[in-house]
Amino acid sequence: MRRTPHCRRAHQEHLGKGTPLSVIICDIDHFKQVNDRHGHLSGDRVIQEVAGLIARQLRAGDPAIRWGGEEFLVVVQASSGVAMGLAERLRSAVEHFHDPEVGQVTLSLGVAEILSGESIEQLLGRADGALYRAKRSGRNCTISAAGN
Numbered sequence: 589m590r591r592t593p594h595c596r597r598a599h600q601e602h603l604g605k606g607t608p609l610s611v612i613i614c615d616i617d618h619f620k621q622v623n624d625r626h627g628h629l630s631g632d633r634v635i636q637e638v639a640g641l642i643a644r645q646l647r648a649g650d651p652a653i654r655w656g657g658e659e660f661l662v663v664v665q666a667s668s669g670v671a672m673g674l675a676e677r678l679r680s681a682v683e684h685f686h687d688p689e690v691g692q693v694t695l696s697l698g699v700a701e702i703l704s705g706e707s708i709e710q711l712l713g714r715a716d717g718a719l720y721r722a723k724r725s726g727r728n729c730t731i732s733a734a735g736n
């Protein structure tokens with residue numbers, strides 16, 4: 589999996605100072621249907637709207653990173669409990685937004701906090717596993733990774 593400079597910095601701080609480190613992976617639900625029903629340009633607009641909704645919930649220090657087509661990664665220098673609360677706020681903000689053409693869109697989210705000795709790749713892998721479970725649980729929900 590890809591590393592990002594922000595992830596690396598946060599990981600260095602975790603190793604050096606013991607700052608907690610969690611990640612949230614957010615994925616727009618059934619996004620292929622948005623493209624199929626409303627066209628790619630409307631899909632692009634929805635991605636921008638969701639990015640804006642996520643950014644408005646975050647502090648300047650916890651940036652959202654575009655993580656693949658309709659996925660976003662949020663790096664949170666806090667415990668998984670705090671990250672779960674933030675993830676739920678992101679989910680709720682998106683759930684309550686209505687695009688004038690597309691209507692409601694929802695997010696599934698996976699949250700993981702780094703374990704002792706864990707690499708960034710392993711952390712992201714566990715968050716991805718939690719996201720997969722959120723999709724399997726019916727979407728529009730937040731799941732915490734195994735191990736946290």
Ligand SMILES: Nc1nc2c(ncn2[C@@H]2O[C@H](COP(=O)(O)OP(=O)(O)OP(=O)(O)O)[C@@H](O)[C@H]2O)c(=O)[nH]1
Nearest residue numbers: 616617618619620621623628629631632657658723
């Ligand atoms: N408009 C637009 N579509 C994109 C972009 N990046 C990825 N996509 C589309 O996003 C869709 C993702 O579809 P899937 O991975 O099948 O997932 P999904 O339909 O969201 O279903 P679930 O994730 O299972 O809820 C694909 O159709 C991609 O073509 C983008 O930048 N713009």
